[in-house]
Amino acid sequence: MFERVAELAIRRSRLVLVIAALAVAVMGFVGGGAFTKLLPGGFDDPNSQSSRAVEVIDDKFGGETNLVLLVDTPDGGVDTPAAKSGGQALVAELKGEKNLANVYSYWDTNLAALRSEDGEQALILAHVKGEETELQDNAQSLIDAYSGTYGDTLEVRAGGGTAVSADISTQVVSDLVLAEAIAIPLTLVLLLFVFGSVVSALLPLVIAVIAIAGAFAQLSVLGGITEVSNTATNLVTALGLGLGIDYALLMTSRFREQLASGASVDDAVRRTVSTAGRTVAFSAATVAAALASLLVFPQYFLRSFGYAGVGVVAVAAISTLFVMPALFVVLGHRVNKGRMPWAKDRQPSVQGSVWGRMARTVMRRPALTALPVPAVLLVAAAPLLGITFGTPDERVLPENAESRHVTAMLGENFNGNDAAALHVVIDRAVAKDGLTSYAGELAALDGVLRVETSAGTYTGGRSAPAGPGNPALGRPDAQRINVVSELTPKSDEAEALVADVRAVTAPEGTEPLVGGTDAELVDAKDSISGQLPLAIALVVLTTFVLLFLFTGSIVQPLRALVLNVVSLGATLGVMTWIFQDGNLSSLLGFTAQPMEVSMTVLMFCIAFGLSMDYEVFVTSRIKELHDQGEDNESAVANGLGHTGRIVSAAALLLAVSFFAFGTAKITFMQMFGLGSGLAILIDAIAVRGVLVPAAMRLLGGSAWYAPPFLKKLHGRIGLSEGGPGPAPAATTEPSWAKDTTKV
Structure with missing residues (x-):
């Protein structure tokens, strides 16, 4: 299969690139309409008791209260003639709005619960009508029309569910724009540093653009068919940019390595596709499998990230396998054009690389050198012992958000919070x-x-x-x-x-x-906990099968799963320490609260998938060298010598894409970005750099064990590294890989 892909790129390179350009244009056009189809929210189980209660209220009572207008009155309070006159006029005007129902207030019901304890404020409650796709627009129009000064005496501020959702949706778009404005320029600079060549640095961005365009087109199509959350766009940009760079980085590195070893352009393409291309295919499969597990949850917030994740991974992998080889054929040796001043011409040995030396040091005394790492990771995971879960509310917004301020006033100034009933x-x-x-x-x-x-x-x-x-x-x-x-x-x-x-x-x-909000939280926790065992089982099973097919060993998948659990536990523990316990809250500008249950599950699946991405990167080269006859320790050291710099560079670039969301004003997006970025760095440095060589040394020859019948099965259906042409020498690396990849 991979050989045929390489031959297609060699014989029809320009045709492949023309088709790719047309596809990007079409995907860009289709994906441009995604934002008009995506929905806010999606955190509730539609089959839960609380969701069914909402359906009955909508059907029989015209909808529950989802808009709260907090009205400040002039001196003298809500019962003065001026306040009554203004309040009644405002209520009458609101009752005339076609997109509002069930409008009632203190001034037309005299309910004491709708009057503040100091008598200075009153509430107007209403239900904003509209289907999911238009509800937010209707709410925003009403909020814009009535917030602020009404008449000469009243000041109106908006709160309630639709106001909070509108503020979150508006802030998500702003956060996305800011994150991209930070991530893209910084990524380009890092790519120039890593590759030391302008042309090579631009190639990963080509794949990232294709992946993002394809994923947005997919979300646009799905948004017209089913419910898709607007927050999934954040994953599309971060993961599309990151994985596009990861895969293109691996392919470009291998192609330049082949050219540096003296191979012709065509042979370099063949060898690159048959080795790095196979790695990309398996890596994409493992990441997609982890993200596909999100589809088992009934909440469309989580399912949306499953759709977006699988889509962006698939497009990134397909474009890497077909577009990158075609670009290599067209560019040839010009892939090294635009060499930067810091790029060196020396030919360093793999054994002398930082990653190769570190692997050998760890394998000399694996227990002594490796034990501190899991000890630190377990300490980092300790806050998980006190973890609690919640669902998003107004506290995820900045403190100056109007809807958040109104909600706080309801709790402080009124006898009981009707909005939370x-x-x-x-x-x-x-x-x-x-x-x-x-x-x-x-x-x-x-x-x-x-x-x-x-x-x-x-x-x-x-x-x-x-x-x-x-x-x-x-x-x-x-x-x-x-x-x-x-x-x-x-x-x-x-x-x-x-x-x-x-x-x-x-x-x-x-x-x-x-x-009600508390019932929705109870039902959300029950729903997710009920489906979580199935999701975890699917992740573990698919990962085990894919890594077995990749390595031919049953020990390697088990080793990878154990190390992943340790690193993910540390990541989630640190996020709990920060976002639940409130540490660094003043620096990051958020309000501490229980861990958002859906986002925690999402972060687990994404971090798990990305850690398997680097697992495949590292294991592929180790497996290749082992199959060529190197002993286990030599294969590990030389394999890490070849791929360690690529993994560290890829991890830094991908982490930047996620860390950029640390600037977000929405708390759960901050947690998503910082947690995913931290998980990537922990995995790439602590796990791949220390724990993998230690585990491989302790396992010895048994690291590649599989029962005879499974070995026979793998021989028939497994896809191992290999391909036409000789492998490059294990003792040298191309000049571009020296100092420019020390990240």
């Missing part, structure tokens, strides 16, 4: 006595301030209402009950209240559904 819905008629009894039992639960129903407002477990009801909460064929608590939203106590509410005996013949 639990919503209990019954999708059928309920007798008044049954409703009264049920509401009284709910009001008796610890932490509950009041229970609002159509029949009355209940407090303290009394069966008689303590206040008037809200007729909007009742329908002939359905009832809605708001359970307002004094508990901190998304706290352990608030989660326990969800379980208590669900445990209360329902009116006869009914099956209440409990929704």
Whole structure:
């Protein structure tokens, strides 16, 4: 297969490049419409009880409150004639908006819960209508129209779910632009430093552009078919740029190495595709397998990253295998054009390289030299013992975000946070006595301030209402009950209240559904924990099979999986120490909170896949040298001597793509960028540089063990390094690889 790919590039190089250029143009045109189809949110399980409660509220009650307008009144408070007049006019105007429903306020209901404790502020609650694709635009238009000064007396600020989502979506785009503005120029500079040649430095960017264009086109198509989260665009740019560079770096390095060894351009292409090309194919398969595991989760936020990840990996790999060889044929020795002043002409030995020397040092005393590394990694992983999980809320936004400020005011100035209430819905008629009894039992639960129903407002477990009801909460064929608590939203106590509410005996013949932000958190954690074993099993199984096919050993996959768990544990531990425990919060500008459950799973899958990327890079050369007859220790040292610099350069370049998101103002995007970048560096330096040679030395010849029947199977279907033409000498490296790759 790979030989045929090489021959196609040699014989039809210009045709391949023309087709690639046309494909990029088409993908760019299609991908340009992606942002109009992608959606905010996606953190909830659509099959959960809380999601079904939202569906009933939408169907029977015109939708739950998702927009909260906080109204500041002039001196004298909300009950002054000027405030009443202005408030009533504002409410009337809002009720006339075609995209709003269920508008009610303190001024037309006299509900004390909608009046601040100091009497200076009042709330207007509403539901923004619209399908997912238009909901955000509708909300943003309303917020722009009504935020600020209304009339001569009122100041209006927007909060609630749609306002928070709108602020997050706007900030995500800004963060993406800033990250790209940092990553792309810095990456280009590093590429020039690594390659020491302008032409070679530009080649990885060609693959990155193709990968990003292809992934955006895929998201645009999928966005018209199913729900796709807009935050997946961050992965497309970071992973597209990083993997495009990784794969192109490996291919270009091998091609230049072949040219430096005296091979003709055609033979250099053949050897490059049959060796580095195979490595790219297996690397892409392992990364894609890890990211594909995200597709088992019902939350479209996670599935979207699965779509984006698999798409960008596939396009990067395909373009690397077909476009890069064609470029090599057309460029030939001109691949070294534009040599930079710092590029050297010396021919260093592989044995003398930093990575080769380090591997030999580690293998002389593997236990002594390697033990400090896992010890440090285990210490870094220790914060995982206290990890807690949450879902995104207004705290992921900067402190100056209006929607975040409004949410904080609701908790501070009002008696109970109506926006964080639990919503209990019954999708059928309920007798008044049954409703009264049920509401009284709910009001008796610890932490509950009041229970609002159509029949009355209940407090303290009394069966008689303590206040008037809200007729909007009742329908002939359905009832809605708001359970307002004094508990901190998304706290352990608030989660326990969800379980208590669900445990209360329902009116006869009914099956209440409990929704609200705290119920959504409980359901999200249950949903993800329920699917996580399957996702992990799929990752482990596919990784094991692919690495067996690549190496012919059952020990190598096991060794890789164990080392990955150690490095990933350290990464997640550091992220917990930072983002949950609040360390470095003043420096990075975020609010400490529980680890976002979906983003933690996402970071695990991405980091796992990328660590396997470098696993394949390193193992491929070791396997190649071992198959050529070198003993295990020599193959490891010389293999790392050949690939160590490539891996470290690739890791630095990929880490830069992710670290750029450390500038994001959205907390979970900061965690995603910093965590992924840290995982890459830990894996490339600590694992590949120290733990791999130590493990290979301790394993000895058994490192390549497989039962006879599996060896026979691998001989039939395995794809090992090899190909036409002689392998380069194991003692020298091309001149460009010397000082320019010490990263």
